[in-house]
Amino acid sequence: MKTLTIAARFCGPPGSSNGGYFAGLVATLASETVAVRLLKPPPLDTELTVDELEGGGWRVMQATEPIGEARPARLELAAKPAPDYLEAVEASRRYAGFRSHRFPTCFVCGTRRVRGDGLRIFAGPMPERGMVAAPWVPDASLDGGDGKVRAEFMSAALDCPGYYAVAPDDRMMLLAEFTGHVNRRVHIAESCTVVGWHVGSNGRKHEAGTALYDEEGELCGLARALWIEPRSGEHVP
Secondary structure, eight states: OEEEEOOGGGBSSTTBBOHHHHHHHHHHHHTSOEEEEESSOOBSSOEEEEEEOTTSOEEEEETTEEEEEEEEOOOOOOOOOOOOHHHHHHHHTTOGGGTOOSOTTOTTTOTTOOBTTBOOOOOEEETTTTEEEEEEOOOGGGBOSSSBBOHHHHHHHTTHHHHHHHOTTOOOOEEEEEEEEESSOOBTTOOEEEEEEEEEEETTEEEEEEEEEOTTOOEEEEEEEEEEOOOTTOOOO
C-alpha cells in the first residue's frame, strides 16, 4: 500500500490541496499517465492511502472516505502554439486575479504567495490567440535534486491557467478531473511559458487545455481538465 501526504504549502482553496498538484502526486505514484478524478477536496497534512484497484486504476482514501480516483489514460489534445515569452509577460499584466481572487493563497495562482513560496502563475488573456498565458520561472524549492522541476510541480503549473481560460468572468468552478502528461522536466530558473485555452462546454461542465513550454518554445507538459460549476446552493470549500 502506498501513501501520500500533501503539505499545507501546496493548498488550492484554504484547507485543501491544489488539484493539479494532487493529480501530479498520484500520477507520480502510478508511474504513468492517469486521469485523476477528485471526489472530495484533498486534505492537507494528512496521510492518505493509495490503493490499487482490480482491473487497473487507483483510489486515494482518507481512512474509509474516498478522496480521488485515477485510471490509466491517453491524453489526446492538440497543444496551442506557444506565444513569445515577452508576450506572456504582457498578458499576465491583465491577470483577472489582480482585481479579485477567490483563493488568493493558492499555491499556483495566488496573489498573496511570495516568490519562492507560491508558483505565482498569473495567466492573463490573449484574445487574439484564443488563450490565456503567463511567464513562469521555477524557483529552487521545486528542484527534484537534479536541477530540474519535479513532475508534480509541473502538473500543478498546468492547473490554474485552465480555470482562467474557461472562467474569464470569474464564475465559481471546481476542478473535477485532471489528465496531465510531462514530456520533459524543465530546469530550475528557466524562463517558461504556460498557456490555457477553452476546449468545450456542456451545461455546467467546461473543458480546458493547458500547456507548458521551455525557454526554447519546446512543449514540455500538457494537460486536459474538466471544471464544473456548482449547482445553486451547493456547498463549496
